[in-house]
Amino acid sequence: MEKELDTETRIKEAAKRVFLKYGYEGTKIRQIAQEADVNVALVNYYFRSKEQLFKSIYMESFRAFFGKMILLLNEETPFEVKIWKIVDRYTDLIMENPLMPLFVLSENREEGSLLFKEMHVKEVIHTAYFTKQLKEEIAKGNIREVAPLHVIFSIMGNVVFPFLARPIISYIGDMDEEGFRKFMEERKKIVPEMLMAYLKVR
Amino acid sequence: MEKELDTETRIKEAAKRVFLKYGYEGTKIRQIAQEADVNVALVNYYFRSKEQLFKSIYMESFRAFFGKMILLLNEETPFEVKIWKIVDRYTDLIMENPLMPLFVLSENREEGSLLFKEMHVKEVIHTAYFTKQLKEEIAKGNIREVAPLHVIFSIMGNVVFPFLARPIISYIGDMDEEGFRKFMEERKKIVPEMLMAYLKVR
DNA sequence: AAGTGTTTTAAACATTTGTTTAAATATTAA
DNA sequence: TTAATATTTAAACAAATGTTTAAAACACTT
Numbered sequence: 453m454e455k456e457l458d459t460e461t462r463i464k465e466a467a468k469r470v471f472l473k474y475g476y477e478g479t480k481i482r483q484i485a486q487e488a489d490v491n492v493a494l495v496n497y498y499f500r501s502k503e504q505l506f507k508s509i510y511m512e513s514f515r516a517f518f519g520k521m522i523l524l525l526n527e528e529t530p531f532e533v534k535i536w537k538i539v540d541r542y543t544d545l546i547m548e549n550p551l552m553p554l555f556v557l558s559e560n561r562e563e564g565s566l567l568f569k570e571m572h573v574k575e576v577i578h579t580a581y582f583t584k585q586l587k588e589e590i591a592k593g594n595i596r597e598v599a600p601l602h603v604i605f606s607i608m609g610n611v612v613f614p615f616l617a618r619p620i621i622s623y624i625g626d627m628d629e630e631g632f633r634k635f636m637e638e639r640k641k642i643v644p645e646m647l648m649a650y651l652k653v654r
Numbered sequence: 655m656e657k658e659l660d661t662e663t664r665i666k667e668a669a670k671r672v673f674l675k676y677g678y679e680g681t682k683i684r685q686i687a688q689e690a691d692v693n694v695a696l697v698n699y700y701f702r703s704k705e706q707l708f709k710s711i712y713m714e715s716f717r718a719f720f721g722k723m724i725l726l727l728n729e730e731t732p733f734e735v736k737i738w739k740i741v742d743r744y745t746d747l748i749m750e751n752p753l754m755p756l757f758v759l760s761e762n763r764e765e766g767s768l769l770f771k772e773m774h775v776k777e778v779i780h781t782a783y784f785t786k787q788l789k790e791e792i793a794k795g796n797i798r799e800v801a802p803l804h805v806i807f808s809i810m811g812n813v814v815f816p817f818l819a820r821p822i823i824s825y826i827g828d829m830d831e832e833g834f835r836k837f838m839e840e841r842k843k844i845v846p847e848m849l850m851a852y853l854k855v856r
Numbered sequence: 857a858a859g860t861g862t863t864t865t866a867a868a869c870a871t872t873t874g875t876t877t878a879a880a881t882a883t884t885a886a
Numbered sequence: 887t888t889a890a891t892a893t894t895t896a897a898a899c900a901a902a903t904g905t906t907t908a909a910a911a912c913a914c915t916t
Contacts, residue, residue: 459893459894473763474679474763475677475679475760477676477677477679477680478677478679480872480873480874481873481874481875482872482873482874490894491894491895491896492874492875492895493875493876493877493894493895493896493897494893494894494895495874495875496874496875496876497893497894500875501874501875502873502874502875554759554760554763557756557818557819557822558677558756558760560821560822561675561676561756561821562821563821563824563825564821564825565821565822565825568822568825569825573822573825573826574825574826574828577826578826598844599840601823601826601827601837602837602840602841602844605815605816605819605823606812606844606845606848608815608819609811609812609813609814609815609816610808610811610812611811612811612815613807613810613811613814613815613818614807614811616759616815616818617759617807617810619762619763619764619765619766619767620759620762620767620770620775621803621807622765623765623766623767623770623771623775623776624775624776624779624780624803625803626776635803635804638801638804639804642800642804642808642852643808645852645855646808646848646849646851646852647848649848649851649852649855650844650847650848650851650852653847653851661863661864682902682903682904683903683904683905684902684903684904692864693864693865693866694865694903694904694905695864695865695866695867695905695906695907696863696864696865697904697905698904698905698906699863699864702905703904703905704903704904704905857916858915858916859914859915859916860913860914860915860916861912861913861914861915862911862912862913862914863910863911863912863913864909864910864911864912865908865909865910865911866907866908866909866910867906867907867908867909868905868906868907868908869904869905869906869907870903870904870905870906871902871903871904871905872901872902872903872904873900873901873902873903874899874900874901874902875898875899875900875901876897876898876899876900877896877897877898877899878895878896878897878898879894879895879896879897880893880894880895880896881892881893881894881895882891882892882893882894883890883891883892883893884889884890884891884892885888885889885890885891886887886888886889886890
């Protein structure tokens with residue numbers, strides 16, 4: 453089952469791979485062209501400039517990624533189940549896009565990124581059902597008093613960090629791809645247990 | 655109290671700042687020269703090439719950073735106290751070098767980094783007193799059975815990730831520098847409590 | 857003061873890299 | 887088929903960037 457892609461999408465797919473892996477500065481147009489098996493000039497023919505190509509890809513990829521994250525955050529599932537589900541699904545999501553986290557963080561070294569503002573990340577987080585749910589659980593006395601941002605970044609830290617440090621982990625733990633996958637599967641159990649153990653203590 | 659630095663160290667300090675902030679590809683020699691208030695040619699006069707300058711800085715900075723981390727890992731303090739201490743001191747250490755984590759991870763996108771091998775990171779981790787201690791506590795039945803790597807990367811994830819995502823956190827949480835500092839100070843309490851809550855459950 | 861070696865400078869150089877051009881080729885429409 | 891249009895190519899271009907050069911400025915010794 454061969455995929456016959458037209459030139460424009462071939463370039464876009466190639467650009468995605470290369471940008472994701474090497475970042476904006478590290479990516480050369482000739483590298484994209486080679487990866488897409490296409491003449492260099494065609495990159496500019498279809499996408500005016502490197503920057504424009506980058507922006508369209510960056511926004512599209514991140515939008516898709518972030519969209520999936522938000523969807524889950526707003527799902528109306530009981531609190532504890534949701535913690536488990538979030539960890540499980542975020543792990544899978546990043547497993548499918550393992551380069552996304554470092555890419556996003558690398559391209560957001562400076563404060564005040566336009567992308568996040570354009571996507572209303574702040575508002576989305578603050579009005580997310582998960583945030584509301586967390587506050588309710590605290591009010592009901594079911595879980596310990598804690599700022600939502602700490603919970604969110606504890607989840608993210610525990611799930612995302614291993615992917616960021618993946619070459620290091622693989623090296624220290626002598627893991628191949630399968631080994632790393634197992635490591636992350638283990639975390640799917642450890643991380644929610646850790647979070648709940650903390651949150652439930654009064 | 656003015657510091658009168660000679661040209662070589664001025665260049666080196668400038669290079670440290672610029673490399674740390676923009677990474678290898680993102681850093682231009684002319685930018686370093688300007689930052690050091692020095693003629694472009696002097697950079698190559700003192701350090702043969704961009705790559706060589708980078709390497710010397712990269713190794714030196716990371717060595718110092720990693721050295722401090724290891725020291726703490728090998729300190730002979732009771733287990734629970736140590737967890738608290740590690741979180742506390744790592745937070746402070748990174749607060750002093752907030753760009754180091756993203757820098758190290760960005761420059762280690764590929765597997766098999768020489769730097770880590772040269773510094774015997776693997777061996778150091780595996781033979782660290784902390785690792786031994788963890789196994790002993792498990793054997794004594796004081797804490798839950800868990801692979802040391804999970805504990806280490808849970809600590810790192812919880813401590814380091816917020817720094818990696820700092821521009822994002824600051825934006826979402828409307829924090830200035832002081833706000834972020836407070837956020838991290840709060841984590842100094844939350845993270846060890848979370849870890850211990852998990853580890854102590856049997 | 858002259859001589860010696862070091863440091864600094866402006867300029868040039870060579871390479872890389874993003875972009876454009878103009879001609880060649882393929883595709884589509886009349 | 888023919889003419890118009892779109893796509894592709896090799897080549898050139900211009901700007902950015904790492905590096906080198908050769909001379910000037912400086913510091914130090916004798």
